[in-house]
Amino acid sequence: MQHSGHTGAHETPGRWHILGAGRIGTLAACYLQRAGAETIVVRPGPAHTRRVSLVFDRETTSATKKLELTVKPATDCGPITLLLVACKTPYTEAALARLPLTDSATVVRLQNGLGSLDSRLKPGQRLIEGVTASAVMSQTEDTLRVVAENATTFGGGPRPTWFDGLAEHWPGLAWAADIRPVQWRKLVVNAALNPLTAIHDVPNGALLERPDLRAEMTTLIDEADTVLARLDQSWPANSHASVADVVRATAGNTSSMRADIHAGAITEIAAINGWLLQRAEELGLDLPAHRRIVARVHALEPK
Ligand SMILES: NC(=O)c1ccc[n+]([C@@H]2O[C@H](COP(=O)([O-])OP(=O)(O)OC[C@H]3O[C@@H](n4cnc5c(N)ncnc54)[C@H](OP(=O)(O)O)[C@@H]3O)[C@@H](O)[C@H]2O)c1
Numbered sequence: 001m002q003h004s005g006h007t008g009a010h011e012t013p014g015r016w017h018i019l020g021a022g023r024i025g026t027l028a029a030c031y032l033q034r035a036g037a038e039t040i041v042v043r044p045g046p047a048h049t050r051r052v053s054l055v056f057d058r059e060t061t062s063a064t065k066k067l068e069l070t071v072k073p074a075t076d077c078g079p080i081t082l083l084l085v086a087c088k089t090p091y092t093e094a095a096l097a098r099l100p101l102t103d104s105a106t107v108v109r110l111q112n113g114l115g116s117l118d119s120r121l122k123p124g125q126r127l128i129e130g131v132t133a134s135a136v137m138s139q140t141e142d143t144l145r146v147v148a149e150n151a152t153t154f155g156g157g158p159r160p161t162w163f164d165g166l167a168e169h170w171p172g173l174a175w176a177a178d179i180r181p182v183q184w185r186k187l188v189v190n191a192a193l194n195p196l197t198a199i200h201d202v203p204n205g206a207l208l209e210r211p212d213l214r215a216e217m218t219t220l221i222d223e224a225d226t227v228l229a230r231l232d233q234s235w236p237a238n239s240h241a242s243v244a245d246v247v248r249a250t251a252g253n254t255s256s257m258r259a260d261i262h263a264g265a266i267t268e269i270a271a272i273n274g275w276l277l278q279r280a281e282e283l284g285l286d287l288p289a290h291r292r293i294v295a296r297v298h299a300l301e302p303k
Pocket of ligand 1: 021022023025042086087089091110111113132135136137256268
């Protein structure tokens with residue numbers, strides 16, 4: 001079978017609107033354009049064309065891709081049938097409220113954390129959840145560095161018709177009918193790694209090197225596993241090794257929450273540890289380590 005993307009066996013992914021074309025949203029826009037999709041970034045302010053360079057780090061070489069992004073405000077972006085949400089979680093609700101989504105729109109949420117779009121869509125609209133282990137950093141104002149192109153999973157229910165055409169041009173993109181285990185694995189990693197590195201202002205690797213941080217991390221993982229196992233008895237509740245693998249693989253890196261605190265920005269703690277606390281409260285469980293760490297991160301955020 002021939003796979004040409006634009007004209008071959010798979011459907012072209014169509015017209016996509018993107019909410020949050022920052023680091024990860026711009027990488028997604030690059031893959032969408034490669035797959036032949038039209039991309040429109042929705043952002044407040046005047047319509048314009050944004051030019052951005054993506055520098056791809058590869059083992060033996062690095063390649064640069066120049067991208068042109070059409071940017072339009074919500075009032076002028078046309079009806080939205082396919083939306084990729086890649087803004088940071090605290091801004092999602094307000095940004096989504098202004099968008100002209102059609103009654104049968106599909107929304108792909110490519111964010112860390114959970115729950116930022118729960119109960120925000122109408123009954124006929126579809127939410128697809130995305131989880132990515134890729135990493136993109138800002139290099140200059142109009143240059144992004146793609147540090148890692150790792151596995152990305154979209155999922156929840158049946159595979160949409162546009163998916164295979166997109167997957168052909170998005171390295172490591174796979175579909176999971178049941179996305180929840182993939183989301184929960186990432187959630188536990190984020191819930192342990194992000195707040196500790198932000199509060200102690202350390203690179204990821206310190207969580208295994210320093211006994212005090214290792215102990216805090218162990219408690220956070222145990223509490224997260226406890227609540228997830230109560231939500232789903234099939235949850236293996238043994239996340240220590242998988243978190244340690246991520247810490248080792250990213251030992252020299254600055255976590256996104258540490259970077260947010262350095263930048264004086266609101267963090268995604270509410271969608272990560274806060275989501276676990278909400279589920280725990282519904283179940284009548286207390287998660288003292290998560291409760292304390294959420295308060296400590298909030299204390300570091302801008303007022
Ligand atoms: N970066 C990574 O490597 C990576 C990896 C895995 C997961 N993630 C997740 O992906 C999500 C996005 O992260 P990121 O690093 O890409 O963040 P980012 O670089 O800060 O990008 C967020 C973008 O959202 C835009 N935005 C904010 N409010 C908006 C609004 N009301 N309307 C339209 N656009 C708005 C921002 O625009 P302005 O800056 O112009 O305000 C910015 O371009 C997060 O949940 C993060 O945890 C990121």
